[in-house]
Every structure is written in structure tokens, then in C-alpha cells.
Amino acid sequence: MKLIIAIIRPFKLDEVREALGEAGVSGLTVTEVKGFGRQKGHTELYRGAEYVVDFLPKLKIEAAVSDEVFDAALEAITKSAGTGKVGDGKVFVVALDQVIRIRTGEIGADAL
Amino acid sequence: MKLIIAIIRPFKLDEVREALGEAGVSGLTVTEVKGFGRQKGHTELYRGAEYVVDFLPKLKIEAAVSDEVFDAALEAITKSAGTGKVGDGKVFVVALDQVIRIRTGEIGADAL
Amino acid sequence: MKLIIAIIRPFKLDEVREALGEAGVSGLTVTEVKGFGRQKGHTELYRGAEYVVDFLPKLKIEAAVSDEVFDAALEAITKSAGTGKVGDGKVFVVALDQVIRIRTGEIGADAL
Amino acid sequence: MKFLSFSGWKTRMQALGLALLVGVAGLTGTFDVLAQDATAPVAEAVAEAAAEPVVDKGDVAWMLTSTLLVLLMVVPGLALFYGGMVRSKNVLSVLIHVISVFSLLVVLWIVYGYSLAFSGEGAWIGNLDKLFLKGVTIDTLAATFTDGVSLPEYVFVAFQSTFAGITGALIVGAFAERVKFSAVLLFSVIWFTLGYLPIAHMVWATGGFLFERGALDFAGGTVVHINAGIAGLVGAYFVGKRVGYGREALKPHNVTLTFVGASLLWVGWFGFNAGSNLEATAGAALAFINTLVATAAAVLAWALTEKLTKGKASALGVASGAVAGLVGITPAAGLVGPLGAIAIGLAAGVICVWGVTGLKKLLKVDDTADVFGVHAIGGIVGAILTGVFYAPGLGGLGGDDFDMGAQVATQALGVVMTIAWIGIVSVVGFLVAKLVFGLRVSEEAEREGLDITTHGESAYES
Amino acid sequence: MKFLSFSGWKTRMQALGLALLVGVAGLTGTFDVLAQDATAPVAEAVAEAAAEPVVDKGDVAWMLTSTLLVLLMVVPGLALFYGGMVRSKNVLSVLIHVISVFSLLVVLWIVYGYSLAFSGEGAWIGNLDKLFLKGVTIDTLAATFTDGVSLPEYVFVAFQSTFAGITGALIVGAFAERVKFSAVLLFSVIWFTLGYLPIAHMVWATGGFLFERGALDFAGGTVVHINAGIAGLVGAYFVGKRVGYGREALKPHNVTLTFVGASLLWVGWFGFNAGSNLEATAGAALAFINTLVATAAAVLAWALTEKLTKGKASALGVASGAVAGLVGITPAAGLVGPLGAIAIGLAAGVICVWGVTGLKKLLKVDDTADVFGVHAIGGIVGAILTGVFYAPGLGGLGGDDFDMGAQVATQALGVVMTIAWIGIVSVVGFLVAKLVFGLRVSEEAEREGLDITTHGESAYES
Amino acid sequence: MKFLSFSGWKTRMQALGLALLVGVAGLTGTFDVLAQDATAPVAEAVAEAAAEPVVDKGDVAWMLTSTLLVLLMVVPGLALFYGGMVRSKNVLSVLIHVISVFSLLVVLWIVYGYSLAFSGEGAWIGNLDKLFLKGVTIDTLAATFTDGVSLPEYVFVAFQSTFAGITGALIVGAFAERVKFSAVLLFSVIWFTLGYLPIAHMVWATGGFLFERGALDFAGGTVVHINAGIAGLVGAYFVGKRVGYGREALKPHNVTLTFVGASLLWVGWFGFNAGSNLEATAGAALAFINTLVATAAAVLAWALTEKLTKGKASALGVASGAVAGLVGITPAAGLVGPLGAIAIGLAAGVICVWGVTGLKKLLKVDDTADVFGVHAIGGIVGAILTGVFYAPGLGGLGGDDFDMGAQVATQALGVVMTIAWIGIVSVVGFLVAKLVFGLRVSEEAEREGLDITTHGESAYES
Numbered sequence A, B, C: 001m002k003l004i005i006a007i008i009r010p011f012k013l014d015e016v017r018e019a020l021g022e023a024g025v026s027g028l029t030v031t032e033v034k035g036f037g038r039q040k041g042h043t044e045l046y047r048g049a050e051y052v053v054d055f056l057p058k059l060k061i062e063a064a065v066s067d068e069v070f071d072a073a074l075e076a077i078t079k080s081a082g083t084g085k086v087g088d089g090k091v092f093v094v095a096l097d098q099v100i101r102i103r104t105g106e107i108g109a110d111a112l
Numbered sequence D, E, F: 001m002k003f004l005s006f007s008g009w010k011t012r013m014q015a016l017g018l019a020l021l022v023g024v025a026g027l028t029g030t031f032d033v034l035a036q037d038a039t040a041p042v043a044e045a046v047a048e049a050a051a052e053p054v055v056d057k058g059d060v061a062w063m064l065t066s067t068l069l070v071l072l073m074v075v076p077g078l079a080l081f082y083g084g085m086v087r088s089k090n091v092l093s094v095l096i097h098v099i100s101v102f103s104l105l106v107v108l109w110i111v112y113g114y115s116l117a118f119s120g121e122g123a124w125i126g127n128l129d130k131l132f133l134k135g136v137t138i139d140t141l142a143a144t145f146t147d148g149v150s151l152p153e154y155v156f157v158a159f160q161s162t163f164a165g166i167t168g169a170l171i172v173g174a175f176a177e178r179v180k181f182s183a184v185l186l187f188s189v190i191w192f193t194l195g196y197l198p199i200a201h202m203v204w205a206t207g208g209f210l211f212e213r214g215a216l217d218f219a220g221g222t223v224v225h226i227n228a229g230i231a232g233l234v235g236a237y238f239v240g241k242r243v244g245y246g247r248e249a250l251k252p253h254n255v256t257l258t259f260v261g262a263s264l265l266w267v268g269w270f271g272f273n274a275g276s277n278l279e280a281t282a283g284a285a286l287a288f289i290n291t292l293v294a295t296a297a298a299v300l301a302w303a304l305t306e307k308l309t310k311g312k313a314s315a316l317g318v319a320s321g322a323v324a325g326l327v328g329i330t331p332a333a334g335l336v337g338p339l340g341a342i343a344i345g346l347a348a349g350v351i352c353v354w355g356v357t358g359l360k361k362l363l364k365v366d367d368t369a370d371v372f373g374v375h376a377i378g379g380i381v382g383a384i385l386t387g388v389f390y391a392p393g394l395g396g397l398g399g400d401d402f403d404m405g406a407q408v409a410t411q412a413l414g415v416v417m418t419i420a421w422i423g424i425v426s427v428v429g430f431l432v433a434k435l436v437f438g439l440r441v442s443e444e445a446e447r448e449g450l451d452i453t454t455h456g457e458s459a460y461e462s
């Protein structure tokens, strides 16, 4: 099992969720984050001061997936989240040792 | 060492924290997240439009634990976070390569 | 590749970002979190009730780094984030299986 | 005089009700002793005699302004004051309760409220002659406290309607975050009919029981604040504590909103207090300056009390202090001097800190927005001290024959009668609402928040 | 009386424009039939004859208060009402649009607006005699509805300037979250000059086309609300739907703000409605109490309608209900009795729920803050019902010779003329703005939000 | 005339103080040249002669309304305007500072402020005859600008108390986010006693130094705004820059709140400006319309200046522009014509953009809410331009013998005296506060935020 962590543009959430759904991923968890990278932020003006906003609003999607759907899930994300412009984000993959569904106590892929 | 990532219902936070404390976990980090899964959200009404709120408010708890307390910690979470209804959440476990306490520079289990 | 997860004091963000930049880390993702640990929170007063605020505002920084810059990155964080007082935070390190840049489809260290 | 009987829910409530009944019965025996000429400047609702009464446009201007200021107190004032104090998942429910109860009572005021409160000269309640404002036209007048000076009756009807509305809206803060909306509405109707209208009549209308006895209540300390505080307390008992009360931190989700609410209450309260003078005269100016300085004193008193007892003066404290001062000065506004007003403000500020802390713990009640601790306690402080600072020697407007002991006793009578009457009516109201709709939402709905579960929306999105 | 059919989208708008022109031409032929004596109590802008007109300080006090209340309606009232309804990335842009358009129109009012609206007695528009307020001094007077009673002309100029300003500000809610700021400003100037000033003149000025025909519009149901609603609708069509409309949940970012806005609209509306009486008399009191109870009734009506049709009464609903009731009572405020007001409030509350749901779906338009659904629909309901409840038998102030059929026809004429005139002017205005600046920001800027991309700041930080 | 001497803290401050002293000394020599008959319409505090002075209820209505409008400016207006500009960890501290300072000064006003400001006819300060409002009763009167027309003295006391209160509250914005609460309170008392009361007396009371010289300050441009701006500047220097200033983005946490605050300042300012006419006459109407249009013009001017110089017009900008326009028109409100008001508004709008950007950088000061850049700079612009647009040829109310040069010189004298006097008093005040309590919280407390560390609560929870 893998934990897929994707940083995406906020307005892409619905597309990514649908794509993941089609790829067989049934659940995910979303966090509002601020991202710093190549993409340039806008300049904000406040009285007598200008700030370049380095940190841009992004969403972090975490989805635990079984090894079967892993490849499909990765592709789903990269396809649905892209716009081709700087700032589309990244996908990180981490190995999952274990998954438990709290409600039932199921473990492993059954818990997904 | 393991990093335990648990998605729980927001109102369960205090119970889970206490249970983890008893299990020997001394620190944790909490993030407000939105979860998408089997649990159905409510319908929200806005003028001329209805939206099913797919994303439900959840909390993500991250606790780095030593291998000794790992099992107790897992059990503590699953016991304290459950209500038996859909939406109780999941626990993910990831292997931790390293932990450092910034203040002292301690590393490994000492840093927890 | 490694995923560095650091919990730091909010006001240290700019310093840490600069230090990481100098260490060769070009991107990072920041989340507002609440931390529970040794550091004692303040007491808040509300009509007829006092609450000890256990959960303190912290920032979580996630940076995916190549193995080359890993050590420099770790040191950058621990140096720049410290104040020497309880509550400076922790750094967790997790192995990264894969990284993809959504925009280009680049994978591995090239995607960082 | 008959009271409604009721049977058990919590024996505590029964005991309370009985105790109050006995207290009232006892006091009733002393009425003749306490009675004195009604020299207090309270309204003769509608002009009847008064050859050629004069309407002054300055009075009309001030009274229309005052009326809208009372509306400002309710929405957005009170709505924000309460709304900021609850958790974000319940803020909309509080806003809805406040505006709906206010709206409902204003409409009922037109239907039968005005008539029952201000038509007829019975001791306990008016009559139904002005049902649906029958006979009230653009040409009818209402008397002021000055002979020969009148207001268009519509002005008086509108002004008084907002008093009824705000009193009902004040109550809902006590059991916010878990009560059923339908129960709130049903209770409000019962309480309005059996509680508010009789008390308003007794205190303010010619022939009213307390009016004739010379109880001083310039702008509604008993009619509005003690009334709302008691009804809220009873409601908080009946509805029960919030899930997690005493264990979790049930914190205000937005103290800034609460501060804004308190500020608008202060601003609007000038309509309430100085408007109760019914004319734009020096009397209104006195009520005005008293409302300004008593509140300022109470803000400082609350902050200092918190600083001394807890080490820190909080924003929720200064906001509450302002409201406490406003409540305290309400019955006294046009009757005492500015120094008396400062004294009342200081007293209300200090004592209400106890009302929302020590006393609240004693009562073991979860009064969400401290309606009892501020409005009932502050109202009692104000009612009693009005009887003190009315003394000419203390800067008040009382005549040379003013008898402080007798006046304080009369004031206490008004307080006790209001507590008893409203206590009983509230018990009845909540029992009926409980039977008809139930009082509480399910625990799961409470956890999820009333905004989503009862009203289908959430207040904040990014 | 014929209604217009149209087809197509870009062509649809063109057709609409043409159809409206034709419709107006057709209707004009029926004017004489509809015409009747101008017995309606509408203002003669400036006193000319009136030997020794009297200025009463009570009137001045009330009218200054009323004027600032209308400002309160705009900022912060309307700004918050709209600002809360958009997403947080666009809230500042809405606030800026509201205050800028208001400010711009108030300045233009001084420059040429007042003169074109209220100087001269033409049927369609005034003259330029008072350009830059020429001849208006601290000593000139403006007439009220009562012979011999005047106001300082500056009071009238200021009061009316806020009406122009708020009408323009109302429009911007319809196409918020994607429109260009420059386009908004340019459109506002065109619409003000060709749309608002003629309509205001026609309805309110001596000699004005509708004024002379006896159309009743106490406080601006047509001039302000139908006007703004139609301009908003046209704008929403021209600017087009928001990215994501119909797919994503484009939710209010802060319903609490919207509630506060609605509350301040209610409070301020007393200036609007009771101020339109121009004197602090029983007539103002009638307009006042009607504004109170109609709104209360509409709040309840909207909540109940939502409860019955959707299962839940929402906070956005009670806020919208309040505004619907206020819009509905506006033309009728000083002309009907309180029971008529309640009826109008109930009608507006129920019908506007349809305006923002069923009708909105039919129109396939993305009217961000439902300017059309509430202001145009509520305005039409109010305009027509004014002709009904003005009847003395229904508690209204109409004389014994009141002819309901004729009055309703006159009211409908006013409605149709306003729709037609403003429809055409708006089409022109948006076409010009589109040519000069373009109407929409880029899709990327829209996604990122207008606050950052157009105004260089974001509303909220932690 | 003696000034207090003081010694070093920052040499910068010394230099400033000395420079001011010299400037004043120089100007003092020209007093006789500048002096002219006090024909300016400023208040004779209390009626003494005036056979049978008349009190008009319309005046009372307007003045009570005006007084509460000034309160509205402070809470919630100013509190939100400032509160929105700070980071969320400090918002409650700002709200507390504003309401506490206001409350404190209002109480002190009753104790000795009113007496020292308005009792007695000394050149520099009043006397103590009315300590604790001795002799002020419901029957005493205060004069207006019209012979034979009076107000109840309580009205005047209350109105003026809010001026003192708001001036003190304005100052706290300059050193928010790091100052100690106790130091704020102590400074406020010193500044009120040695700074505000003398200046108010000099400018507004019969016999006052500037009053007798014919300095024009209709509603408090010098007494309130320059005063607060200078005290704020001195405070910002003394307290020092916020941790992170210049490096981190110290952004407003909620620009919406700031916008609401600015809006309420606009609404309330009509009480401030038109209320300063003391009667509900055409003069008040002139002050009113000027306050409306100058502000509208300043909003547009600021937005346009930002657009031209930075490429984008911001919401913080339009809010600041509104305040700048209000400050600018304050001294001129009832004295110039609407076109003059528009000119003043435009000037204030443009120049204050520089005040909060270029000038601020020059001064190297961390004035959190730009109290100096808006209130002092806008106040100076307004004071000087009042001397210009008072000219009858420019639409002002000046007589035919009006001498613009002399008047501008007198205005400049008022400005310089206020700057010097308040500059010195503020240095003294902050030195004392520094000695007694210290001025700043610890760096750690500043980092964590004053809300938690000083007041034990946080503003926002979910």
C-alpha cells in the first residue's frame, strides 16, 4: 500500500477527486496548505509597504491506495491536476506500513 | 520508529489525546482537514442551488512513536476514536527514518 | 529521496525558508497545525471558566529533498528553527518512493 | 390572583417555583404599606383627555430615531453579541433565533400585544379593544409624561413593539447551541402572551399594579432585563447543558463579533433609555448622559475586577461590562444624576462579574451567553439602586419627601413579582414546548452543529 | 399591455433592447387613458411660491438622520450583504465596487445629477440650471409634501444624493466575482446619466411623466429597486456566468457578514422609507411602522417557505427575506396601513423565494447576489400591491374615490416603463463598457480572485 | 507662556521638540498682527445672559443623535478600523485599548474634564468650578452659535465628552501590537489633562487663546485630529518598532473589518461634523453635505492615486481615503461650500497617500495604523484649506471682508501650536509611562500576541 501525497491547485480539487474515483480510489483527505516553489506570487500592497506573496494557496491531497490501483491513481492525478503552467504541483509517494479502519478494525487493503 | 497518521472525528480529539497519553505518547500534531469517503455529507442550501457537502471536517493527528509504544498507541487510537458509525476514520502507519528534536539536537527515540 | 517533515514555531518560517533555500531546497509546503507537547500553553479565561490551551499554533513544513541535499537541509532546519526553549519542535524524516512534477511529468530527483 | 400549576420535571424547578409563589404571596400583604402616589414619570399609554394636545416634530424625530436604535440593538447588535460567543458551527442558528423571535413578536405585537399591554386600565393586563391596531390611525395620539404633549400613536406602538421584540430575543442566548428552533418559537409565543404582556402592563400602563404603586422602572429594568434573565435561566435548566460542558473548552468562536455586538448595544441603548423619556428634552439628555457614563464606568469596573481577581482583563470582559452597565442603568436612566449613574455602573460591573462566575457555578447551569448573570443580576442591581440614587441628596430627581426605604421596598417588590411571574410562566412555556416539539436536538446534531443540521448551511467558507 | 418575447443570447439582448423600445412606444399611446390627477404625495423639489415657508428643526433633525441612515445602508450595510455572499478571494472587490460607485455617483450628483433630476419641470428630464449646485445656498429651501413647510435645500440635495448612490451600488451585486472594475465605473456613469436621472425625474419631480400620472412610489420601489434589479440582470447576462457556475459550490464565504449587512439594511431603511416623508410627522411614523412590520413578516414568510419547500430555514434565507420585505414595502411605506404592510411583507417574502430559485433557473443567469430576484421581483410585487393596499377599505390612505383598477394599471405602467427604459439603457451601458474596457477579467485572474489580481491584497490573514 | 522641559531619550525627539518650541515662539510674536474679531461660529460653552433662551426639541433630537453617532465612531467604528489592521493575535488588545481609553476619558470628563475645558474664560485652560459637574442640572443650559437658542447643558456635556473620548482612542492605533496596556492608560490620563483639555479650551471656549484669535476649526481638525496624530507619532517613536517590522509582512488580518470600521466612521462622522453646528439648521445641513461629498471625493482620489502610482486601487486604500477625507473636511465642515468640500476631499485623499507611504518612510517610524499619516496630515491639510475655501468667492461662508492670507496664517498658527503643545505633552506622557510601567511587552509576549499574553484569550476559534 502507498500513501500518495499530491500538492495541487485549489480549483483542481473536483477534477482530481473525480479522476481518483474513476481510478478506484474511494477515500481521500484534503488539507489547505501554502506552497513555496518556482511559481511567483503576486505583490500585495499595504500602506507604505509592498510584500511579494511567496506562499501561494494550494491543496494537499492524501490518498492511501492499494498496490493494484496505485498506478491508475498516479496517472489520474497527474492528468487531472495539470494546466501546463508553473505551479501545477507535485506528487509524492510514501510506502504505507499499515492501514486500519477505526470503525471496524479492518486492517490492510480491506481498510481502504 | 513509526509515524502514525490518524484521521478522526473532530469531537474525538480530547479522548484520543488522553488515550495516547496513557499509551505513552507524549506529543502529537493536529491538522484540520476535510475528508472524503463513504460517509455522506449534508446538503447545504444556497439561493437557487443545493450542494451536497462531500467533504466533511475531520482532524488529522500525527504522532511519531517509538517501536515500544507503537502497538499500545495504535490500540489507544482505534479504541478512543470509534463510534461505530461510518466516518470514524482511518489510521495510516509510515516508517520513520529519523527524528530530531530541534531544541536539543537529540535524535531518534530520545527526541520523542 | 526523503520527505522532511518539520514542526516549527510560526515566527520562524521566514528564517527556515531562507536556510533551506541556501541548502539547495527549492520548494516546500507549509501547513498550519496545532501542536501538543511539553510546552505549556497559556490559560484562557472565558466567563466562569478557565481553559488551559494545550494545543499551540505551530507550522508544519514539508520538503521533499534529494539525497544530496538531505544532510544540508536537515542542518539548515535545526539551526534556523531553534530558540533553545521548550516548544522549538521536531523534524521527522520519511523515505520517499517517488516524486512526480505534475506539469511536466518529470519523475524522481528531476521533479524536485 | 391565580397562578398556573405545573408538575414535575426537575424537582429543583418545582421548589423554585413554589418558593417564588410563597414569596410573592407574602409580599402582596405589604402592598398597602408600600403603596404611594404614582408620581413616577411613567407613560399614560394613550392620550384621552388633554385638550388640544401638541405634537412636536422634534419629539417625533427623536422617537423614530430611538425606535430604530432599539432595532439596531437586536439586529445586528444582540445577534452578534451572542453569535460571537458560540462555536462557529452554531452561529447561524443564533442569528436566526434572534431575528425570528424578534420578527414574530413584532407581528404579534400588532395583532394583540399592543392592545393587551396598553389598552385598558386593569391591574394585571389590558383588554382586546385594539386588536389588530383597531382604531389606531395616523391621527390618533399617545400621551407622553408631559401634560398636553403627545406623540402620534404609531410612534408609540412602534417604539414599544421593539421592546417586546428585544426582550424575547434576549432570552435565546441562554440555551443556544442545543435547543430546537421550533421549541424556541413556541416558547416565545407563550412567554410573550402570559409573561411579557402582563408585566409590561403592570409596570407601564395606567392602572397597572406596579405602576400604581410607584415602582420606578425608567426604561425597562424589570420588564425587559430581569424578565429575560429569568426566562433564560429557566430555559437553560430545562434544555440542559451542552454536550461537553465542563469538560471541553466551549469557547466563543469570534470575540471580535461579540465586541461589535456589545458596541452596537451601547449605541442602540440610547434609543432604549433616552427614548423612554418620550420627548427630546433635558430629561432625555439626562437619561442619555447617564447611559454613557454608567456604561463607561462598568467597562472599567469589569476590567479592573478581572485584572484583580484573574490577573487579566479580557475583551469578553469589557464587552460584558458594557452590557452590565447598560442593564444596570436602564431602570434609573432618567431618574438619577450622572454621579449616581457612575456608581450604578461601577456596581453593576463588579457584581455581574460574580454573576457570570461565582453565582453561575453555584447555580450549576449552562447559560450559554450568561443572560441570567448579566441581565437578571444587572437588572436587580439597577432596580434596587434606582431606589437609592433617586434620592435628591444623591443627585437624583426624587422630590424632597422622597423616602428611600419605602422606595427600595417598592423596587424589591417589582423585582420579586417579575421573578415569580416570569419564573412560573417560563416553566409552563418550556413544559409545553417540550411536550409539543421536544426541547433539544439529537446529540449527533448538536455535535455536528445546528447550522448544518437545522438550517442546512455553514457560516464560513474559504 | 403587452409583454415582450425574445430569443437568442447575444442576439437575445439586442432583441430585448429593440423590443423594449417598441414596447415603450406602444405603451406611450395608452398614457392618456391611464392618466389621472397627481394626488400622490410626492415631492415638489424646490419651493418657489409658498409665502414665508417654515423650516422646522424637527424635520431637519429627522432628515439629516434619514440621510445618514441611507449611507449606513450602503456602507457598511449593502457592502457586507454582498461581500458575505461571495468567496473570500473576491470580498474586497465587492466592497470596493460598492463604495466607489456610491462615491462616484454622489460627486456626480453635485455636478449635474441634482440639476437634471430636480431642476425644471419637463416630462422626461430636468434641466442644467443647477449644474454644480449653482444657486443652492444655505438660504434656499426645498418643499415638502405639506404646503408652507420646507427644508433647507442642502438637506434635500444630500438626501436625494444617497438615493442615487445606493441604486448604483445595488447593481454591482449581480455580476460580482468576475467583472472588471473599470467597466463597473464606466457603466455606472452611463446608467446614472441616461437611466437613473430620467426615471427619478419622471417619478418624483413636478412635471415628471409618471409623477403627473399619479403613479405611487413612496420611497423608490421603481426608481431604486426595479431599476437596480433590471440593470443587474442585464449586467449578469452581458458579463456572463462565473467560472464553475453550476458545477462547483460557489458559496458565501461568510453568512454572518451577510446577516449583518441585511440587519443594517433594515435599520438604515427607516431613513429611506420614513425619510421619504420629508417631515417628522405621523406620516413618517406610519412609513416607519410599516417598514418594521412588513420586514418582520417577510422574514417569517421566507423562513416558512424555505422550511416547507426545502425542509430547512436558512440564515441566508432570513437575511434575504428581510431585504425582500424592505423592497416590497418601499413604494407603499407611507401609503398603506400596518396590516397592509404585513400582507405586502408576506407576499414579497414568499414570491422572492421563487425569484431567487425557480425564476432564476428559468432565466439561466448567474446573478451573484440575486439583485434581480430580490430587488426587481420584490419591487414589482410592492409596486403592484401598493395600488391594492392603498385602498381605504384595506387600511390604506387612499381617498374615498380611490379606484383600485386604475391605480394598479398606473402602477403597472410605472413598472413597465422602468423595466423598458432601464433595460435599454443598461444594454447600451454594458455594450459601451465592453467596447472600451471589456467586461470580464481573465479566467486565470477570476480563479485567483479579484482581490489579489485587481486590488493587490487579500482580505484575511492569520 | 512656559513649556515643560525634558531631557533625552532619543535625540530625535529632543530635536523635534526644540524645533517646535522655536517655531511656536516665533509665531507668538505675530499674534497681534493675526488677531481679529472672533466672528467664527464657535461655542460659548454655557449660556449666561440671553434673556429667556429657547430650547428647541429639534435641536435636542439632533444633538442626542449626533452624540451617539460619535460613540458609534469609536465603538465599533474606530475599534474595527484599527482592529482589522493588526494581526489576529493582537486584535482583542486593540479593541480593549479603544474602549477602555474612551471609557476612562468619558468618566474623567465628568470628574474634571468638562470643568477645565469649558468652565471659565482663561486663555489657556478653564477652571474647576464645575468639578464633578457641580451646578449642572436638568435645568441649566448651554449656548449655541445663535443668540437666544440654547441646549440643555447635559446635551453639551455629553456631546463634548465623546470628543475627548474619541481623540484619546485615536492615538492608540499608532503603537498597537506591542505596547503595554497599563502604559496606554497612564499616558491617556496625562495627555488628556495636560494636552486635550487645554487645547479644547483654547480653540472652543470663550476666552480661549485660539478662539479669540479667530482660528477656524468647525468640528475639531486641530483639537482632535492633529492632536491625536501628533500624540500617536510621538508614541510610535517612544514605543519603538514592532518585532519584524520591515522584514516580515505585518499585514492586516481582516481588511473587511477595517472597511466596516471606515464605513461606520463615515456614518458616525455626521454627528461629529454636523453635530458641531449644535442646531438642526441649514448650517448643519451644509456641514452634513460637505461631510458626504468630501469623503466621496477622497475615496475616489485615494483609489486613483493608488492606481496611478502602484497600479492597483486597494480596499485598505478606499477605507483610508474615506477617513482622510473625513479628517480633511472636519475643520471646514460648516464653513465652506460643497465644491470647496470636494476640493478639500480630493486634496486630503491625494496627500494622505503620501502621508502613509513616502512621508512614513522618511520618518522611519512604525505607526501601526497610520494615525499620523492620516489624522495629522489630513488634519493639517484641512486646517489650512479651511482658511482658503472659507472665501466667499470660493463658495465659503466668509464675509466680504474675508482676508485669506490672514486667515491661513491664523490657521497655521493653530496647527503649529497644537503640534508643539501636544508634542511636548506627549513626550512627557510617554516618559512618565515608561518610568512607571515600561512601554513595551516582552519580545516573547509580542511574538505570541497581546491577546493571549496580556488579556488571556484569543479572538478566533473554529
Ligand SMILES: Nc1ncnc2c1ncn2[C@@H]1O[C@H](COP(=O)(O)OP(=O)(O)O)[C@@H](O)[C@H]1O
Pocket: A007, A034, A035, A036, A037, A038, A039, A056, A058, A085, A086, A087, A088, A089, A090, C026, C027, C028, C029, C030, C062, C063, C064, C065, C101, C102, C103, C112
Ligand atoms: N521540494 C518540495 N517539497 C515539498 N513541496 C514542494 C516542493 N517543491 C514544490 N512543492 C510544492 O509544489 C507547489 C508547486 O511547485 P512550483 O515549483 O511552484 O511549480 P511546479 O510544480 O510546476 O514546478 C509549491 O507551491 C509547493 O507547495
Ligand SMILES: Nc1ncnc2c1ncn2[C@@H]1O[C@H](COP(=O)(O)OP(=O)(O)O)[C@@H](O)[C@H]1O
Pocket: A026, A027, A028, A029, A030, A062, A063, A064, A065, A101, A102, A103, A112, B007, B034, B035, B036, B037, B038, B039, B056, B058, B085, B086, B087, B088, B089, B090
Ligand atoms: N483511502 C483513503 N486515503 C486517505 N484518507 C481516507 C481514505 N479513505 C478514507 N479516508 C479518510 O477517512 C475519513 C473517513 O472515511 P469514511 O469512508 O467516510 O468512513 P470509514 O472510515 O468509517 O470507513 C474520510 O473522511 C477521509 O478523510
Ligand SMILES: Nc1ncnc2c1ncn2[C@@H]1O[C@H](COP(=O)(O)OP(=O)(O)O)[C@@H](O)[C@H]1O
Pocket: B026, B027, B028, B029, B030, B062, B063, B064, B065, B101, B102, B103, B112, C007, C034, C035, C036, C037, C038, C039, C056, C058, C085, C086, C087, C088, C089, C090
Ligand atoms: N511525538 C510527536 N509526534 C508528533 N508531533 C510531535 C511529537 N512530539 C512533539 N511534537 C510536535 O512538536 C511540538 C513541540 O514539542 P514540545 O514537546 O512542546 O517541545 P520540544 O520540541 O522543544 O521538545 C509540539 O507542539 C508538537 O506539534
